[in-house]
Amino acid sequence: MLSDIFINPFVDMVAAPDFLMQVLWEGLVSGILYALIALGFVLIFRSSRIFNFAQGIMVVFAALTLVGLHAYGVPAWISVALTLGVMFVLAVTIERVVLRPLVGQPDIILFMATIGITLFLIGFGETIFGGENKQMITAELGIPTGDTVLEPFGGLLILQHLDITVVIVATLLVGALLAFLNYTRMGRAIRALGDDHQAALSVGISLQTIWVLVWFIAGIIALVTGIAWGARAGVSFALEVIAYKALPVLMLGGLESITGAIVGGLMIGILEKLFEIYWGQPLLGGNTETWFAFVLALVVLLFRPQGLFGERIIERV
Amino acid sequence: MLYRTAGQFKTSYEADQALFPVKQDAFLLGIIMLFALVIFPLTASEFAFQTMLIPVMIYALAALGLNILTGFAGQLSLGTGAFMGVGAYACYKMVTLMPWMNPIVAILLSGFFSAGVGVMFGIPSLRIKGFYLAIATLAAQFFLVWLFEKWAWLYNYNASGAIQVPNLDIFGVYVTGPQADSMVQYYVVLGIVALMTMLCINLTRGTLGRTWKATRDMDIAAELIGINLMKSKLTAFAISSYIVGVAGALYVFMWKGAAEPNLFDIPLSFQVLFIAIIGGLGSVLGNYLGAILIVGLPVVLNLLPGALGLSISSAMVEHLNIMIVGSLIVFFLIVEPHGLNQLWRLIREKLIIWPFPH
Numbered sequence: 020m021l022s023d024i025f026i027n028p029f030v031d032m033v034a035a036p037d038f039l040m041q042v043l044w045e046g047l048v049s050g051i052l053y054a055l056i057a058l059g060f061v062l063i064f065r066s067s068r069i070f071n072f073a074q075g076i077m078v079v080f081a082a083l084t085l086v087g088l089h090a091y092g093v094p095a096w097i098s099v100a101l102t103l104g105v106m107f108v109l110a111v112t113i114e115r116v117v118l119r120p121l122v123g124q125p126d127i128i129l130f131m132a133t134i135g136i137t138l139f140l141i142g143f144g145e146t147i148f149g150g151e152n153k154q155m156i157t158a159e160l161g162i163p164t165g166d167t168v169l170e171p172f173g174g175l176l177i178l179q180h181l182d183i184t185v186v187i188v189a190t191l192l193v194g195a196l197l198a199f200l201n202y203t204r205m206g207r208a209i210r211a212l213g214d215d216h217q218a219a220l221s222v223g224i225s226l227q228t229i230w231v232l233v234w235f236i237a238g239i240i241a242l243v244t245g246i247a248w249g250a251r252a253g254v255s256f257a258l259e260v261i262a263y264k265a266l267p268v269l270m271l272g273g274l275e276s277i278t279g280a281i282v283g284g285l286m287i288g289i290l291e292k293l294f295e296i297y298w299g300q301p302l303l304g305g306n307t308e309t310w311f312a313f314v315l316a317l318v319v320l321l322f323r324p325q326g327l328f329g330e331r332i333i334e335r336v
Numbered sequence: 337m338l339y340r341t342a343g344q345f346k347t348s349y350e351a352d353q354a355l356f357p358v359k360q361d362a363f364l365l366g367i368i369m370l371f372a373l374v375i376f377p378l379t380a381s382e383f384a385f386q387t388m389l390i391p392v393m394i395y396a397l398a399a400l401g402l403n404i405l406t407g408f409a410g411q412l413s414l415g416t417g418a419f420m421g422v423g424a425y426a427c428y429k430m431v432t433l434m435p436w437m438n439p440i441v442a443i444l445l446s447g448f449f450s451a452g453v454g455v456m457f458g459i460p461s462l463r464i465k466g467f468y469l470a471i472a473t474l475a476a477q478f479f480l481v482w483l484f485e486k487w488a489w490l491y492n493y494n495a496s497g498a499i500q501v502p503n504l505d506i507f508g509v510y511v512t513g514p515q516a517d518s519m520v521q522y523y524v525v526l527g528i529v530a531l532m533t534m535l536c537i538n539l540t541r542g543t544l545g546r547t548w549k550a551t552r553d554m555d556i557a558a559e560l561i562g563i564n565l566m567k568s569k570l571t572a573f574a575i576s577s578y579i580v581g582v583a584g585a586l587y588v589f590m591w592k593g594a595a596e597p598n599l600f601d602i603p604l605s606f607q608v609l610f611i612a613i614i615g616g617l618g619s620v621l622g623n624y625l626g627a628i629l630i631v632g633l634p635v636v637l638n639l640l641p642g643a644l645g646l647s648i649s650s651a652m653v654e655h656l657n658i659m660i661v662g663s664l665i666v667f668f669l670i671v672e673p674h675g676l677n678q679l680w681r682l683i684r685e686k687l688i689i690w691p692f693p694h
Contacts, residue, residue, distance in 0.1 A: 070467050120670045126467070127412060128673045131613050134606060135665035142659025146652065263474070263602070270471045304486045313475035317460060320472060324463050 028297035040176050042296050043289060048182045050288020051189045055244045056265035057272065057280035058196065059237035064274050065213030066233045067118070068126060072133040073140065075262015077238060080140045081106060082245030082254045086156060087148035095159035099242075106238030114230045141256055155249035157181070162250060185247040192243055193281060196236070200277070209233060213275065260309075267316035273329020283327065287312045339687035355537065372526060377519050385518035386591075387635050393522075393529045394586045396627035399611035400536055400620065401579030406609075407617035408540055409572030410552025411461050415473040416608045418480035419577050420584025421600030422450035425490050427585035428499045431512075432492055439504040439512050440524060443589060447581040453480070454577025461569050465555075477602055484597035498596040501589050512589045521590045528586065532579055537620055539575065548572050549618075580608075614668050616675025625676035633661060 032039045056074055063071045084105050088098035117132050157164060163180035170176070200206035211219040212229050220226060245254070248261060268287050272279025291311045299307030325331060339360050346352040356362035380389055402416050426449035430442045457476040464472050484490060491499050503513030510516040511524050539545055547568045550558035559565050588595045607630060615626025637657050641648045648656075672679050 070470075117666055117670075121673070124669075124673050127406075127613070127617070128669055130467070130470075131610070132666050132669050134610075135662045135669065138658050138662025138665065140662075142655050142657065142662060145655040146659060263478075266471045266474060270468055274467065306482065306486070310475060310478035310482050313471070313478055317472050317475045320464050320468055321460060324465065324468065326468070 023302060024298070027301075031297060037170075037176050042292050044176070044178065044182070046289035046292030047285065048185055048288070049292070050285040051186055052244055052247055052261070052284075053264050053268045053288050054281045054284025055189055055192070055240050056261065057268040057284050058193065058277065059240040060265055060269060061272075061275065061277055061280045062209065062233045063237055064269075066209050066229055067212075068129075069118070069133065070126065070130045070274075071237070072130060072262075073136040074237060074241065075259050075265060076137045076140045076256075077106075077109075077241035078245045078248065078262065079254070079256055079259055080109075080144050080245075081238065081242040082155065082249040083144045083148050083153070085242065085246065086153045086249070086254050089156050089159065090148075090153075095156055098156075099160070102242055103239065106242060107235050110231050110234035110238055113234055114227060118230060119227070141259075145256065152253045152255040153249075155246060155254055157250045160246065162246075181250055185250075188243060189247070192240070196240075197277070205229075205232060264312060267312035270316040270326055271319055273326030275330050276326070276328035279326055279328030287315065290315060339684065339690070341688055353541075377522055380519075380522075382518055385522055388632060389522055390518070390525055390591050392624070392627045392631045393525045394583055394591055395608065395611055395631055396624045397529045397532055397586065398580055398583035398608045399615060399623040399627060400533065401576045401581075401583060402608055403612045403615075403617065403619070403623055404536065404540070404548075404579065405572050405576035406612060407619065408545060408552060409548040409569060409576075410555075411458070411569060411572060412467070412470040413473040413576075414470050414602070414605050414609065415457065415476035415480070416580055417600045417602060417604035418477045419450045419454055419580045420587055420604065420608075421480060421484055421595075421597070422453050422577075423447055423581025423584030424588040424595055424600070425484060425499065426450065426581070427589060428501070429490065431502060431504060435502075435504075438506060439589065440506065440528070443528065443582060443585040446585040447578040450581025450584065451574045451578040454573045454580075455570055458570055458573030458577075461573070462566055474602075477605060481597050481601055484600065496596075498594055499588070500594045501592075514593065525586055525590050528582065532582065533620060536579070540620070544571060552618075610665060614665065614675055616677030619675065619677035621680065622675050622677030625680065629676070630661075633664065 056078060059077075060071055060074045063069055063074070081102055085098050085102045088101055089095055093101065113136060117136060118129075121129055121132055162184055165180045167178045167180065167183075168175060169178065198206075200210055208219070208224045209229055209232065211222075211224060212226070244261075264287070265284075268280060268283040270283075271287060272281075272283030291308050294311050295305070295308050299305055299311070319327065323329075341358050341360070344357075344359055346357065351357070356365065376384075376389055398416060398420060401419075402413060405411050405413050423446045427442050427446035430446060431437055431439060434442075453476075457473060460472050461469050485497065488494075488497075491497055494500075501513050503510055503515045505511065509520055511520055540548070547558075547563050548571075550561070550563055551565060551568045551572075555565055558568070584600070588599075592599070611623060611626035611630045613626075614629060615622030615624070634657050637660060638653060641653060668676075
């Protein structure tokens, strides 16, 4: 029993390094998607202290809108543009209708409001586009679908072109986002708002504009994530499970940290795959991915209550 | 005029601390109890029992349990559904292992199992706070539901993986299972819920409740005035989980009749959280008002198209339902962030001074 836990998995890893690499690769791909969702979340949390539960649903909603528009006969790239438009309208609407009247309410009320938005988006999306599972328009968007087979250590390593594209696009997006946050006026305004609300307001940064902006950026991220995830698993509201996956990522990385979201996402993506393959399936009957990330984050939090990269919590009486 | 409190003098501390220091409040409760005990059961149809009366009570109880933890002790929890599941599975195991056991006793005992699990998952709250804690309770949610699915002993190695409530009787009257009468079940639920509510009202008024509130408002300050935070938080987790567990047992045994693990998944947790928040955090009455709204709304929305003579497919009604519930939640939060309980409080204030403006 003990050797099953402490020795055999590592023996398996060393015995089949090609399989281990395959597992790591798949973990990396899902990890990068978790990191993306968590990033959209961190942006909103930093600039408005809103724990945005709707981030995961925005992913599904964006993907659904894209596929739905295409199904009505709109060409693929124009539907992408239109979907971005929809996400912008969504950002403005949320800011106007939900956030503005709730400014200054306790955190938990704003959190509940985002759950309300979540429900609304689920109902709205299903009413308009139907609730059944749909195919992502991978080919129409020019995303390659083949695979490359490598043979390291005399074994097999299958890399889906789709996954490679996802990793490249996601890396570019993260890079672009970091550049935006660090080198543009708007980006600096977002960071300033995150550091000190009142100081930012007093130098003339408009709260409303920034809020719309961060929700729109979150919408763009949601669309990219939605396309990537939809191409792997189809588009339906079952995708919302990945929304929950972003939460332990945030916990692990810290709610305010952009670095934390990226590192946390990759860590959770890889570790949960490793645990599932080498410990979960042989010992626990599988499907451990639903909870492993949460329990991992919980254990880390016991030692660092603000996450790995979060702001140190200083309490005063 | 009708609600005038002037002239009701208290001559002792006992009278001032009574459950209902204002006569009209007690009178109002009497009317509500008359409806709940006599008029509803006598007039309700089977449909009304199954869609409104029983679920409202059970959801209100679950929300009350959550409210103890989130509203009174200030520890946000998103794992309510799973703790309800612990209660339900514990109750199921007890009545199948010991068939001679009185089902009501089994339901009341099953709460202790969820209390134990709740305390276990409450331990991190000593170090983790706020939203971090909320996500930490999600660990309980996902882990427990996974356990319900994988641990075959829990559902007696059924092929279906679901638990089926057996027919159980007290003194020859069936109270659970397919043979039980809705009215009997309603009275059992009402009795247990009323008992728990009494318990909660008195707990939150007493020492323990004040300790919780101090912890909620500022835990460091509470610690400095000599409150043992560990004791305060863990008792909140224990009592809250106990009530939630009993509500879970009622949920399956008195209402659903059968349960699969995914019944206790995260939508249930959120539903209960909605009730607690829309009703009003830190209140007892609010849970009932919230439950009436959240349980009643889909029922009304389902009946509405038929009543208006519109023909909409049931899938569409389902989707519209979710959408409307979502927007109503946002609406209520904007209109009254402190919940329906606060709304009632304002109405009561107005009634007391009526017909004068001040």
